[in-house]
Amino acid sequence: MSAASIVVLGIVFGLTVGVLFTVLIRAALDRGAEVLDLQATALPDGALAVLDALTQPALVVDGSNSVLQATPEALALGLTDGRALTHPELERLVDEARTDCASRGTDLVLVRAAGARNLVVTARAAPIDTTRVLLLIDDRSDAVRLEAVRRDFVANVSHELKTPIGAVSLLSEALQSAADDPDQVRRFAARxxxxxxxxxALVQQIIEFSRVQGADPLQSAEAVPLDEVLRAAVDRTRVAAEARDVSVVLGKKSGLWTLGDRAMITTAVQNLVANAIAFSATGGHVGLGVRSREGVVEIAVSDQGIGIAEEDLDRVFERFYRTDQARSRSTGGTGLGLSIVKHIAENHGGEVRLWSRVGRGSTFTVRLPETPAPASAAARPSRREKERA
Structure with a gap:
């Protein structure tokens, strides 16, 4: 064999050995990476079962704060996009727990995207090993919001009660000092x-508002005939309508029903009718009717009164809010009637809508889920039929 052949064979052998070693090394590196990935993502025995049993938001993150596992509650709150934590505050808490090798907890306010309410949470991070950390979240948003509502309500009630109580006190003193003047006594007594x-009226509205805030009418719901609800609301406001010479026109019988608490729904409609009467001019008209649209019943109360300015439309359902303080005093308004209507509608799975133009009047529409009439309703005579009989 010539020297040239020996050289060529040597080169070929060297290349073959080099390629073989390269392939072996590459396979070893890939295998090592797979083992490291498996070690990084595999959770200890029973950890997955524990996460599945949790009813609160919980996540497990690795050394780079990538999410290895998350409960459905954590995904629902938007704490992760499935790969990483979405709030830097949580990342900092996890890093502290990992660095200190100890559990860390704190209260946080997590800012969410526009249009979503911020989260108020208690977060706790606990190391599983040198890299992985368990993050537990206690969502206290509803509790904090309800406490704020309670504080505001108490403050508002205290403020609203001051005016009539102060007036009663002053008038009683004036009445005593005018005891010898019959005309003054009559004037002060009337006031x-x-x-x-x-x-x-204010105390009664406060009691009513507290009742509808804490009640869940759908827990013991019954089929409610809306024709009878509307008729009852008109009957209850008849004296106020006659006093202001306002005619209340009830639409034709609809035969529509909804599911809920009959007394609450009647209160909501009554408040809307009373509000329409109070803000109508003498000799005005108030219309009242109900219709069905795509599985929803719509109870509409319309007036031809003073209307509501556009800047007030979003606020009229707030507690104790009055668009016209002077007029509310003259009509005896408490600022709670529309808030009660809104809460009753929402408690029944519905809503209340408002259309209004200054000088042209307003239309309030309560929208509730429709329910079929009970089988017994067809055989039951109406009140008018009973009266004829």
């Missing part, structure tokens, strides 16, 4: 009666 009536 005292007015203020006492306003105070009684």
């Amino acid at each position: 005292l009666t007015t203020e006492a009536g306003r105070l009684g």
